[in-house]
Amino acid sequence: MKERTVDQFDPVCGDLVTDATHTVGHLGAQFVFCSVQCKERFQSHPGLFVGCPGEKAPKQAGEEVIKQRCMRLAFPLMARKANEVEDCLQNLLGVKAVNISEDHVDITYDLLLISAEEIEEKIIACGEYLGHSIRDRLERVFVHVGEQSEISSLEVHYKKKAD
Ligand SMILES: [Zn+2]
Known part of the structure; x- marks a missing residue:
């Protein structure tokens, strides 16, 4: 067919x-x-991309929600491996820039398109480990919760007309 x-x-x-x-x-x-x-x-998150009559979704309005973060890895990476992980992250939709130096991943991305949690999952899929001190873990939870609430406040929620 x-x-x-x-x-x-x-x-x-x-x-x-x-x-x-x-x-x-x-x-x-x-x-x-x-x-x-x-x-x-x-x-x-359909409400980030499609609004309803009279209310444009953020993407339709041409918005970006740029985040710059430093993610910490458990171990410093050798240059060659760092390049490999950089390439892998660079190809993700929504990632604007990435630079890895030793155990620091400096990354810039558009939260409308990708979250820190998804980027971290990709780092793990590349075979790397995220920093595992209590502080690292708490920071990640804090970022995830913050991003989730930011995303849901940005989403246009379709409201049924009141009768
Ligand atoms: Zn596409």
Whole structure:
């Protein structure tokens, strides 16, 4: 069967999508995505990307929520491994810049597209360990909780018209 062709913008990354491989129905409309990553981001926080009549979602309004953080690793990385992990993080949607020096990962990203928690998961998937002192762990929890509440305050929540 031939792939259905479309000409629609991906509401997450803004790219033009020409085939309907990744789609989601939301509030009676059909949205298309360039990748599984964009599709999953949309499914977990549609209100960041699609608003309702009279209220634009932050992404539709052209907003970015830039975060700069320093994440601490459990062990310093040798230059070669540091480059490998940098490349891996650089390719993530929403990551603007990354620099690893010894056990510090300095990273800049757009919270509309990716969270610290997802970046940390990627670091672990690359085979590295995050700092495990109590302070490191508490800092991470603090960041995750803060980002979650920031995201939910930014999301446009579709309200049913009051009867
Ligand atoms: Zn996309």
